[in-house]
Amino acid sequence: MGNKRSHFSKRFRVTVAAASLSLIAAACGSSSSSSSSGSSSSGGTTANTASAPGITATSILLGSHQPLTGPAAPGYSEIAPAAQAYFDYLNAHGGVYGRSITLKYEDDGYNPANTTQVVQKLVLQDNVFGIVGGLGTPTHQAVVNFLNTNKVPDLFVASGCDCWNQPTVHPYTYGFQPDYIIEGKVLGTYIASKYAGMKIGVLYQNDDFGGGGLTGLKQILTGGQIVSAQPYDPTTLTNGLGTQVAALQAAGAQVVVLLTIPAATALALLAMASTGFQPTLLSSSVSADPYTLGGLVSNFSKGKVGASILTGMQTLAYLPAPTDLTDPWTALFKTIHDKYDASQPFDGNTIFGMSMAYYTALAIKAAGQNPTRQSLINAMNTQAGSFTGPGLTPLGYSSTSHLGFLGAEVMQIGASGSLTSTSPIYVTNVNGPVTTHASVEAQVPANLG
Amino acid sequence: MGVEEIDLKAEETKVKKETLIEGGSKLSLKRLIPVPILRNLLLAIVAVVIFFFLSGHLSAYRNYQLSQVGPYVLAILGLSVLIGQNGQISIGHGALMAIGAWSLALLQIHTKLPLGVILLLATLITTAIGGVLGLVAARLRGPYLAGATLALALGVPDIATRYRSLFGGYQGLQINPPSPPAFLGANFTPQQYLAVIDVIVIVIAFIFVANLVNSRIGRDMRAVRDDEIAARLAGISVQRTQVFTFAISSGLAGLGGGLLALVASNVSPGAFSVTLSISLLSGLVIGGIGTMAGALWGAAVMVYVPQWATTLTEKFNMNQGIAANIALAIYGILLIVIVLAAPGGIQGILMRLKGLISGRGRQRATKG
Numbered sequence: 095m096g097n098k099r100s101h102f103s104k105r106f107r108v109t110v111a112a113a114s115l116s117l118i119a120a121a122c123g124s125s126s127s128s129s130s131s132g133s134s135s136s137g138g139t140t141a142n143t144a145s146a147p148g149i150t151a152t153s154i155l156l157g158s159h160q161p162l163t164g165p166a167a168p169g170y171s172e173i174a175p176a177a178q179a180y181f182d183y184l185n186a187h188g189g190v191y192g193r194s195i196t197l198k199y200e201d202d203g204y205n206p207a208n209t210t211q212v213v214q215k216l217v218l219q220d221n222v223f224g225i226v227g228g229l230g231t232p233t234h235q236a237v238v239n240f241l242n243t244n245k246v247p248d249l250f251v252a253s254g255c256d257c258w259n260q261p262t263v264h265p266y267t268y269g270f271q272p273d274y275i276i277e278g279k280v281l282g283t284y285i286a287s288k289y290a291g292m293k294i295g296v297l298y299q300n301d302d303f304g305g306g307g308l309t310g311l312k313q314i315l316t317g318g319q320i321v322s323a324q325p326y327d328p329t330t331l332t333n334g335l336g337t338q339v340a341a342l343q344a345a346g347a348q349v350v351v352l353l354t355i356p357a358a359t360a361l362a363l364l365a366m367a368s369t370g371f372q373p374t375l376l377s378s379s380v381s382a383d384p385y386t387l388g389g390l391v392s393n394f395s396k397g398k399v400g401a402s403i404l405t406g407m408q409t410l411a412y413l414p415a416p417t418d419l420t421d422p423w424t425a426l427f428k429t430i431h432d433k434y435d436a437s438q439p440f441d442g443n444t445i446f447g448m449s450m451a452y453y454t455a456l457a458i459k460a461a462g463q464n465p466t467r468q469s470l471i472n473a474m475n476t477q478a479g480s481f482t483g484p485g486l487t488p489l490g491y492s493s494t495s496h497l498g499f500l501g502a503e504v505m506q507i508g509a510s511g512s513l514t515s516t517s518p519i520y521v522t523n524v525n526g527p528v529t530t531h532a533s534v535e536a537q538v539p540a541n542l543g
Numbered sequence: 544m545g546v547e548e549i550d551l552k553a554e555e556t557k558v559k560k561e562t563l564i565e566g567g568s569k570l571s572l573k574r575l576i577p578v579p580i581l582r583n584l585l586l587a588i589v590a591v592v593i594f595f596f597l598s599g600h601l602s603a604y605r606n607y608q609l610s611q612v613g614p615y616v617l618a619i620l621g622l623s624v625l626i627g628q629n630g631q632i633s634i635g636h637g638a639l640m641a642i643g644a645w646s647l648a649l650l651q652i653h654t655k656l657p658l659g660v661i662l663l664l665a666t667l668i669t670t671a672i673g674g675v676l677g678l679v680a681a682r683l684r685g686p687y688l689a690g691a692t693l694a695l696a697l698g699v700p701d702i703a704t705r706y707r708s709l710f711g712g713y714q715g716l717q718i719n720p721p722s723p724p725a726f727l728g729a730n731f732t733p734q735q736y737l738a739v740i741d742v743i744v745i746v747i748a749f750i751f752v753a754n755l756v757n758s759r760i761g762r763d764m765r766a767v768r769d770d771e772i773a774a775r776l777a778g779i780s781v782q783r784t785q786v787f788t789f790a791i792s793s794g795l796a797g798l799g800g801g802l803l804a805l806v807a808s809n810v811s812p813g814a815f816s817v818t819l820s821i822s823l824l825s826g827l828v829i830g831g832i833g834t835m836a837g838a839l840w841g842a843a844v845m846v847y848v849p850q851w852a853t854t855l856t857e858k859f860n861m862n863q864g865i866a867a868n869i870a871l872a873i874y875g876i877l878l879i880v881i882v883l884a885a886p887g888g889i890q891g892i893l894m895r896l897k898g899l900i901s902g903r904g905r906q907r908a909t910k911g
Contacts, residue, residue: 162866162867163867200853201866201867203867204813205811205813205814206714206715206807206809206811206813206814207807207809207811207813207814210806210807210808210809211611211807211850214604214607214734215604218602218603218604218607218734219602219604231714232713232714232715232811232813235714235715235717235809236715236717236807236808236809236811237808238717239717239719239720239808240720240808243720243722243733300704300707300712300713301707301712301713301714302714327704327712327713328713329700329701329704329713329812329813330701330704
């Protein structure tokens, strides 16, 4: 794995990972023997109370809507089980202030009409403390008003729409992954530095996701470098993407940027393979997971085309790569996965789900021993901006910004589906300039609770 | 599709029975207020007032579930008038709901009109579009009509993705759910408010349809349904009747779509797939074709069966593949059982039970 990072640092990181894991094991031993006294010692004299909906003295109930079936299910259906696996691990190590966290996730099939129904059920009937990691732009759009009217915390929406960053309109909603405009700007900056003067084609999803990415790209690539931008609708993916790919080829695109969901990426790759079109490929973080893509390519081509078609494609990443087991977080998540989530594959979606769960736990802990919905929001506005964990870039949370990760780095897919960094970490916000930044990835903490 | 013979009078009293608490004697009421429309109005007001107080005792989530039923009641009622009264068919009522829903969304976003006016306008817009479609429909029969309306169900949601800037594309448009006026008190939840709006709208629609089918137009509709040539001989314009019925039926579906937009607080193509149109049709069959109460049962089945199925799969920890399909399976089995065992639908079963209990041996029980 031709990683840019030196062997010394790699070995160092392995050592750190091993050390921190053993610390966790030690913490586990102590917390399981004194789980009842643990809460009182950490919180002084106060006892745990049922301080808010979904919170009892011993438990916290969170909710989420996820595409467990339907067009977006491949890959994404692994996210919520991975998040729950992280919570299971955390619960076994004392939870947060002695409370165990449960994530109740419901299937919405990526259909906004279903999202309304399941989220109303989670909030009104199941009384969840908050919604975390609700997945999808069109789906979450359907419930964002409802959640904010009812003052339900709506953390870490799994969508990079800039619409979640509206603190005055939606004070209870917070983004997580890089805003699609930010992703577009990062891709544009990378192209400007590495593929200057080449003809750029864009395939984008015809909604806030693809549209936002295109806006960001155009902010950087201003001089007519983009020769063709082809939209598609997720509802018509069954028709394939042959028309769009042919148009990009006809326009002479040398670099093609894919602002597409995994299924569309796979279809585009197959369409390119069938016409012998071989541009340099860059994609948004949305379809960054080689494991998911490989499965889709093989599935769509009925086994005729394998994952090798992905080799050389470059994607954006803001979390450690699932194939890089030298990364302490990937190593930790792999052990959690093997213990609590072994029936699911271990890939980028697992990393995403567990990272999301980790930041959720940090936020709930920051909200105090007996959190309320408002204290969670206060913690998000005042403390979450300085949270560190598996994420490579800083987070944008404050009282005036509800942006999540503020950038990404470019990674190249290798022959075995490995991911190798090919760029510095770029950081920006929606309107500001793009700068490079050192990784803010933190050490694995010994014990969260 | 075999059109059920309907005993209109029986069904009308059935609806009234429903809204009135058991024991309220219909005979004395009939003598007390001999004018049907006044009687219907009184019953409607009673029904709304009773529901208003009942809804206060339900949890917000129960009210939300109830408010989900409303849109489908109206769409199925529209189908019921079209198929049961006039013998036309539509596999495109989901698309008409979509037209109503987008009309409401666009009106709410771009104007400051009160909710009642917006709902009325959405209904009128869909009625007008339905009238134009009715011109086409009146020239087609049987499978050709079914095909044409199916094309509608397929095509309309795609218009939304084609003209993204106006209709919002795949993610659709967001709607602010109505918030209850202050005089109802702080404890009056938005869910309860929506449920009450639902019931008011449904009651108005029921009165309208009950009077329509009992009027000359209603008799024309049935005459055309039973024998077009005979109807023409009797001086009835077959085409005009069919177009009119299609327009009215569309209007009801549009009103349902408007309500659906309010309940879902979002209008997006995913909510108006072909599946919706077909579900409406099967909901109509399950509830009972041509009867007004059947629309209530059909809509309730459409909303509650999937939710019960989800609870069931959660309780027994079934895997996702089963969980995603069990509601459809139950729905399908129910449809087959109903068609085989009780062609009159749930309402037909209820009428038969009523006949058995009262021991009067009504003609309905013996007719089948």
